[in-house]
Amino acid sequence: MRQQKGKRKYLLRLLVYPIIVLLGVCFILPIIFLLSGSITDNIEWQERTTALLMDTKGYIEWRWIPDYPTGEHFKRLLFYTPAFMKLFWNSIKIVGLILVGQLLVGVPGAWGFTAFRFRGRQMLFTLYIILMLLPFQVTMLSKYLVLKEFTLINTHAAVILPAVFSTFPVFLMYRSFTAIPKELLEAARIDGAGEIKTFLFVGLPLAQGGIMAAMVVSFLEAWNMIEEPLAFLQDKALWPLSLYLPEIHIAQAGFSCAASLITLIVSLFVFAIFRDSLEQGILASALKG
């Protein structure tokens, strides 16, 4: 019986693993393409993609390993394109301030919904969820009018502040906080811990995974945002890196691939650092939900 069960498990693995590997390859293929494209020189790019560039009939002859590999695109991007660097640091600044803001505003907010029972709490939380569900296009005009009144249009604050007060991380962190057993919080209070102490020394450590997961999600959202800066930032000098990429056209595809890779590296690092927390947070939120 046990032998039969083991054999079935083995057969299942034999069936599932190739599918997983195939899916993995599909997911990683764009990155390999970027890597390959970023070391392909312009002449080879044009030779391989004539059908695409010249809009003629035919097929693209792509080679994963270029005939004449070059580091020219990275050299040009890193040492001769100060505009890319400027936007890179703009993105770092915007994303960093958004995350710090969300930690300062969103975490206490989520704790408030978890720890305190007050009138209208449920209604307020429902409103949060509704706001979370609304797409940017719906809230863009109202955001614009408010930002204009505060003379924040065309400043980084126009992008940072709405993101700081975003409802989505509050929702995610709220799920983490609710996973903390109530008895534990009661015990802390009985031991004489005040609300702040309970929050700092019980709530935060126990919901750390969820908070980190919310931060990672927020990071990805902020790092890749396009509509907000496009709508609220007129000066190109204030733009984040996500708006630089669309300006790269097909004639310099290799350069474009290199820029995309550099942009991707930050996300990869963030994911690598917070991967465990992300998994735990999502798992915790999912279990509670």
Add this chain to the structure above:
Amino acid sequence: MSKERKKVIYGFSMFLVFMAVCTLIAKGIYTSGLARVTMGKVQSLNISHKITGLGSVVAGQEYGVYVIEGLRVHTIFVKVGDSVKAGEALFQVKEEDLEQMLSEKEQLLKQIKAQLTDYNIGQQKEKGNRQKQVTRIQQDYDSLIREQDIQIKQRQIELEIAKQNLKRQEELASVSGGNGANTDMYQLAVNQATIALEAAILNKEEAVKNWSRSMEDAKNEAEWNGETAQRINLNQQITQLEEECEELRELRQAEGIVYAKEAGTIISSQILIGERTMDTACMLYAKESDKVMVEVTLTSQDMEFISIGDIVTLSYKSRDGESKHIEAPADFIENYQDFGVARFLLSEADKISIGQLVDVEYVSKSELYSIVIPKYALHKGEMGDFYVYVVEEQEGILGMENRIRETMVTVLEENYQFAAIQSEFLTKDSVIVMNSNKDITENDIVRIVE
């Protein structure tokens, strides 16, 4: 925190440090590649033109010393630039030549006078013949008139007879009551006689007219006593030869020496010892009493800025080597195709010798222009159009960028240093690019340096 996470955080930090270093390098490379330009405000200025040239002192009016052509020069006593007094010897011709020429001229004079005498005798004979011709024509006329008068008389008689016959026939016809055919015949005879009379009268008138013309011509010829071209020519030759002989005699009396008639300065000599004199002036001199001028040849471009009455500065070295500067007005200006000549009048107090070299300097100032720029800030296009560079601030990814814009301008006036320009895009407060350490073109991003 796991060891693996620490490594990733360390790697991320290194990545950010690497990006920071790359940012500095990229910005450094970008900045060092930008052209550095110096800006400057346009000015309100007069455009001045400095005209310089090397002129020489010339006489206001030149006088010539003439002697008869063909005499051989024996000695020249003066040279160009010498001041001479009235009566001072200028040069001497060979006396042998003088004697020979005088005898030749006198001989020629005699011949021409003899020709004139022969010519006058011939003319007298001719006049007598013409008078005879007039008498003959008059006689012919008288006989012709008599003949014509007889003709007319005859026609008048014939007409009278025809008229009487007609009258008689008409009376007979009225008495007898005969037919009018016979009357018509007589009437016809009267008409014919009338016509014949009129023809005779016309013939006489025509003859008189023709004769009058012939008579008038003959009388004119006979009575004409004026000068003929030949006689005038001979008389002129005689007068000229007489004058020349007189001059040669005077020269012989002066032993061949030519003297200055008035005090002045020799400014040119056309004779050489041993060579013969020509029909032009042997020497040119300027009278002491006349004013002298400085003459300078200038380019057409320079001539545009100078006009009569403008005061120029003349610099020269006096005889004792001292540098002197005087001012003189432009008195004469003449433009040719590629150059021009200007003369500046010197006052009597300016003691400069004729022929002396003089530095001429004149500074002409234009009207006040509101937009004047240094010449080096003005650029010329391939089509010959002019433009200046201005800087326009533009928002770019790297912040405010200074972008170069070409602004077309019209050059109103220029000298070697400045140019007065006009453009609808420039005002007296405009700031333009004056200098750049690199070649710049439209749309270039530049760095402004103070």
